[in-house]
Amino acid sequence: MKVISLNVNGIRQAAERGFFDWMVRQNPDVVCLQDLQVDERSLNDSVFFPPEYNTYFFDSMEDPEQAGVAIYCKAMPKAIMTGMGFPECDFEGRFIQADFDNVSVASFLAPHGSNNEEPLQAHKYAFMEGFKNHLIKTRRKRREFIFCGTANVARSPIDVSSWFVNQRNSGFLPDERKWINEIFNEHEYIDAYRQVNKQDKQYTWWPDYxxxxxxxxxxxLDYQITTPGIKNQIQGGGVYKGQRFSDHAPLIMEYDID
Known part of the structure; x- marks a missing residue:
């Protein structure tokens, strides 16, 4: 199974930059998109709905021009689930999941947070707590999962430039790093990309200049997070930098899953 994840920072902009032509050529099984910034009903161009894929969106109810996630999949899923049961996610279109025979694949988007506006950072922390609780509950289910998306948190100094300075910035604050490393250490989830590449400066986001x-x-800032049972099925992966579709780059992972 080939899974691609990308924060498009506006799906229309990504389409104008050739994302969907590139996506179809890559021939993935599942594509998870984040930060669509659009109401699905306004997408009238067929470019957004390649005939090779079943397409599912989850828009923000509060502001369709913010957040939003989507899943494109070749195989018809057995079920689609939206939301995780708390307002910071469900009202803002930040989680969608497709269930297949052997695995569930989800697309998620954490809020940005802010150094200067406490309500924005508190909002991010509320999402992080809700997402972590969802992952804890997921471990009790008898199936495997791949959660693809933007956590807006870098794990460690090798995952961010100027790490010492960035310890004061949202995205690399001590509490944020503690949160994401609890997911991988205490709750035993797998950082799929780090299973195949442990080098430093393997970034997925750059300021838009x-x-x-x-x-x-x-x-x-972008991850494919898997349940432990998938660890030995991770075959390879990489960050695609051949074209820029947004200020994030596609994360491509291959799994030995039918």
Whole structure:
């Protein structure tokens, strides 16, 4: 199973930059998109609905031009689930899951947070807590899961440029790093990309200006998080940098799953 995840930072912008042509050529089994910034009903162009894929969206109820997630899948899923049961997720279109015979694949989007506006950072922490509780409950289920998306948190100093300075910034705050490492350590989830690449400076996001891209000054904010049973089925993966579709890059992972 080939799974691609990308924060498009606006699905229309990504389409204009050639994302969907590239996506179809990659021939993935599942594609998880985040931060669509659009109401699905306004997408009238067929480019957003490739005939090779079944397409499912979850829009924000509060503001359709913010957040939003989607899943594109070749095989018809057995079921689609939206939301995780708490308002910071469900009202803002931040989680959608497709269930297949042998695995469930989800697309999630954490809020950005802020250094200067406490309500925004508190909102991010509320989502993080709700998502962690969802992952804890998921461990009790008798099936495997792949959660693809933007956590807006870098795990460790090798996952962010200028790490010492960034300890004061949302996305690399001590409490944020504690949260994401609890998911991988205490709750035994797998950081799929780190199973195949342990090098530093493997970023998935760069500020939206050319200098950061050219100098590779960014952060690894995007993940494919799997249940422990998938660990030995992770075959390979990488961050695609051949084209820029947004300020994030596609994360491509291969699994030995039918």
């Amino acid at each position: 050319e200098r950061a891209w050219k100098l590779n000054e960014g952060g690894r």
